[in-house]
Amino acid sequence: xxxxxxxxxxxxxxxxxxxxxxxxxxxxxxxxxxxxxxxxxxxxxxxxxxxxxxxxxxxxxxxxxxxxxxxxxxxxxxxxxxxxxxxxxxxxxxxxxxxxxxxxxxxxxxxxxxxxxxxxxxxxxxxxxxxxxxxxxxxxxxxxxxxxxxxxxxxxxxxxxxxxxxxxxxxxxxxxxxxxxxxxxxxxxxxxxxxxxxxxxxxxxxxxxxxxxxxxxxxxxxxxxxxxxxxxxxxxxxxxxxxxxxxxxxxxxxxxxxxxxxxxxxxxxxxxxxxxxxxxxxxxxxxxxxxxxxxxxxxxxxxxxxxxxxxxxxxxxxxxxxxxxxxxxxxxxxxxxxxxxxxxxxxxxxxxxxxxxxxxxxxx
Amino acid sequence: xxxxxxxxxxxxxxxxxxxxxxxxxxxxxxxxxxxxxxxxxxxxxxxxxxxxxxxxxxxxxxxxxxxxxxxxxxxxxxxxxxxxxxxxxxxxxxxxxxxxxxxxxxxxxxxxxxxxxxxxxxxxxxxxxxxxxxxxxxxxx
Numbered sequence: 001x002x003x004x005x006x007x008x009x010x011x012x013x014x015x016x017x018x019x020x021x022x023x024x025x026x027x028x029x030x031x032x033x034x035x036x037x038x039x040x041x042x043x044x045x046x047x048x049x050x051x052x053x054x055x056x057x058x059x060x061x062x063x064x065x066x067x068x069x070x071x072x073x074x075x076x077x078x079x080x081x082x083x084x085x086x087x088x089x090x091x092x093x094x095x096x097x098x099x100x101x102x103x104x105x106x107x108x109x110x111x112x113x114x115x116x117x118x119x120x121x122x123x124x125x126x127x128x129x130x131x132x133x134x135x136x137x138x139x140x141x142x143x144x145x146x147x148x149x150x151x152x153x154x155x156x157x158x159x160x161x162x163x164x165x166x167x168x169x170x171x172x173x174x175x176x177x178x179x180x181x182x183x184x185x186x187x188x189x190x191x192x193x194x195x196x197x198x199x200x201x202x203x204x205x206x207x208x209x210x211x212x213x214x215x216x217x218x219x220x221x222x223x224x225x226x227x228x229x230x231x232x233x234x235x236x237x238x239x240x241x242x243x244x245x246x247x248x249x250x251x252x253x254x255x256x257x258x259x260x261x262x263x264x265x266x267x268x269x270x271x272x273x274x275x276x277x278x279x280x281x282x283x284x285x286x287x288x289x290x291x292x293x294x295x296x297x298x299x300x301x302x303x304x305x306x307x308x309x310x311x312x313x314x315x316x317x318x319x320x321x322x323x324x325x326x327x328x329x330x331x332x333x334x335x336x337x338x339x340x341x342x343x344x345x346x347x348x349x350x351x352x353x354x355x356x357x358x359x360x361x362x363x364x
Numbered sequence: 365x366x367x368x369x370x371x372x373x374x375x376x377x378x379x380x381x382x383x384x385x386x387x388x389x390x391x392x393x394x395x396x397x398x399x400x401x402x403x404x405x406x407x408x409x410x411x412x413x414x415x416x417x418x419x420x421x422x423x424x425x426x427x428x429x430x431x432x433x434x435x436x437x438x439x440x441x442x443x444x445x446x447x448x449x450x451x452x453x454x455x456x457x458x459x460x461x462x463x464x465x466x467x468x469x470x471x472x473x474x475x476x477x478x479x480x481x482x483x484x485x486x487x488x489x490x491x492x493x494x495x496x497x498x499x500x501x502x503x504x505x
Contacts, residue, residue, distance in 0.1 A: 026466070030457050064463055069414065069421045074460050098460055104414060109461070116460050124459035131455055163412065218443075283447070323450040363454060 026066050033059040034129030036359035038083065043353040044340040045332070046139070047085030055081050056357070058127040060097060070104045078127065082144075086196045086340060087183055098151060107160040114153050118172040118210040119225050120259055121248050123150060129361025130323065133255070133278050133288050134330050139338065140272040140294040140310050141244075141259050147183070147270075152176040152206055166216035173209045177202070184235055185345045193343040202232040208242075219250040231265075238266035253280050267300040270309070284321070288330065290314040296337075296346060307346055310336030324363045331356045386436025387487045390478050390498045395485075399502045402441045408485060409441065410452065411462050416483060424465035425477050425486040433471070433489040441503070 039052035047053065060078040067073065078097040082088045100113030116124040122137035126144065129135070136144055154176015161169040184199040208227030215221060223246035231237050244261035260273035272294035279287045294309040316330030332355050337344045339351040389405060391397060395416065400408075407413040409424045416422055427434040429446050438446045453464040468474045471492035478484040479497035494500060 028463050030463075032458060060458075062457070062460075064457075066463070069423065076460070100460070102460070106414065111460075118459075125455065128454070128458040131451075131458060160412075283445075323447045323454065363458070 028064045028066070030062040030064070030364060031060060032128050032130060032361065032363035033057065034127070034135070034359055034361040036135055036357045038355055038357040040353055040355035043342050043351055044084060045334055045338065045353045045355050046144070047083030047088070047340065048355045048357070049084050053083040056083050056359075057081050058129065060127065062098075072102045072104075073100075074102060075099050080127065084340065087181060087198050089198055091181075091198075107163050109158040111156045111158075112154075114151050115156055115174070116150060117152050117174060117208065118156070118158070119208065119227070120210075120223065120244055120246050120261070121257060123148075126150060128363065129328075129359065130320075130326050130363045132361075133276060133286070133318065134290065134314060134316055135328060135357045135359050138259070138274040138276065138290065138292050140292040140312065141261055141274055143272075147180065147263075149178040149180050149203070152178045152208075154206070168214050170212040170214065171209070172211075173207075175205075175207045177204045177206060179203065180231070182234055182236065185343070193345050193348065196340065196343065199234045201234040201237075203229045204232060205230045217249075219248075221248050222246065223248065236265045236268065240265045254278065255280070255286075267298065269297040269299055271295045271297075272309075284319055286318050286320075288314070288316040288318065294336070298346070308336065308350070309346075310334060310338050310350075312336070325360070326362075327358075327360045329356070329358045386490055387433040387440070388490050388492070388494070389485065389487045389501045389503055390475065390494060391485050391501050392478055392482045393497050393499050394482055395499065397501060399504050401504055405441050405485075405503060406443075409465060411456075411465070420483040423481050423484045425474055425481075425484055426465045426467045427471070427474060427487065428467060428469055431489075433487060437487045 034057055036056040037052065037054045038048040038056055040048045040050050044050065058080050060076055062074065062076040065073040076098040077094050079094050080088065096114065098114055098116060100111045100115040102109060102111045118124055120141065122132065122142060125131045126137040126142055142148065152174055154174060156172060156174035158170065158172040161171060180201045180203050182199045182201055183196050185193050186195045186197055188194050206227065206229040208225065210223065210225040212221050212223045225244045227242045229240050231240060241264045242261060244259060246259045247257065249256045255278040257276040258274065263270040274290060274292040276290040281287060292310065292312040295306055296309040297304055297306045312332055312334045314330060314332045316328060318326055318328040320326045334354065335352045336350045337346060339353045342351050344351040397416065404413065408422050413422060429450065435446055438444055438449050442449055456462040468477050471488040474486040474488050475495060475498055478486045
């Protein structure tokens with residue numbers, strides 16, 4: 001971490017020392033904050049206990065130095081609290097989220113450093129409350145805090161094909177390495193699960209792609225992505241492959257979204273998806289409904305049994321005072337194996353835990 | 365009946381006329397572009413077009429969100445409200461892709477910026493004076 005910060009400081013110093021180009025040279029600062037209060041019934045879910053918690057927030061500060069209109073340097077710090085979640089034990093209060101250099105060459109965008117992974121509708125903005133319909137991106141699909149990464153230390157390239165045509169394609173590819181925090185289960189000597197704990201896994205040879213097909217209808221697009229990686233340790237050590245597909249339609253009155261993904265990881269196939277509908281009853285008030293699912297198939301067990309891993313229904317409402325100030329209230333009804341308590345790994349009865357969140361989000 | 369159709373026509377035309385009259389697009393005087401389509405201007409201000417046909421970098425400059433000319437420009441050129449344009453830029457900023465154009469607080473400062481920046485393009489209130497060093501560009505549909 002210290003090395004990353006030191007390197008960042010050096011790069012910022014170098015960037016600031018670069019002679020001003022013919023165009024305006026500018027350092028811009030942006031940020032966002034989402035603060036929530038949540039309480040659960042029937043257990044603890046994603047760090048939200050029955051007694052409630054206000055220790056629930058995401059925040060980030062982004063520094064962007066534009067050397068020329070084509071050359072930029074971006075540095076983003078982030079902070080996250082997930083209540084009592086065991087996944088965030090040991091997580092630093094402040095971490096370097098992104099640290100990359102970006103060069104635009106016509107319709108080609110190249111980036112090098114620690115950069116956001118383009119995957120699905122929300123992976124790059126999964127903590128930005130003003131851009132999310134609900135507090136977080138759909139959990140079964142995006143897996144906040146476990147089994148995924150938002151960033152990669154490496155390189156990415158994005159290209160806009162047929163940019164001037166009504167049907168056009170945005171293609172991104174990336175490669176590199178990252179650390180991934182998995183949720184692992186601790187068992188006692190009798191084989192009874194006693195606790196969850198975070199397991200930080202080194203991931204190498206990560207490669208992925210994301211393709212978006214933009215349609216002539218403004219706000220309507222379809223996406224497809226794939227990735228592979230080598231997990232170097234942990235319960236799921238080995239090669240992982242992943243495929244996902246997305247539909248995203250945002251109109252003045254309604255937003256409809258659906259995504260589906262499938263992981264093939266050692267000993268397990270994990271499939272997940274969701275459908276979301278948002279009705280914009282006024283320009284400021286939106287009503288939300290969402291259904292999520294995930295299934296797990298044990299590929300190392302005779303018969304390859306499939307389990308309903310999670311079924312979650314959500315409804316809520318949000319009010320946007322402005323594009324940069326939004327309040328939300330939402331209620332989630334979960335039934336599955338994602339709860340923090342009661343402990344419910346595969347093989348144990350699924351837990352029904354409901355929870356609500358009220359939150360406000362702002363950005364600048 | 366004819367009078368009704370005439371009144372209806374006037375009513376339907378009024379908002380468009382008000383939007384067209386609410387802003388004027390300007391470029392540096394050395395820029396040879398005389399006309400641009402609304403779509404071309406929209407792409408420039410969404411930073412989807414990076415260079416003029418001459419090869420020079422395009423540098424768009426905005427007025428503040430509270431400016432009436434910006435509201436008229438957003439509606440006429442982007443076909444979106446100022447709030448929707450802001451939401452677009454939030455998506456761009458927080459996915460690490462791009463930042464919005466430079467913003468200047470007044471018509472005079474937009475004119476001064478365009479005059480000082482050969483690749484610049486801006487817009488000002490329709491009635492604002494245009495001094496030497498900048499040129500008005502006609503927007504065609």
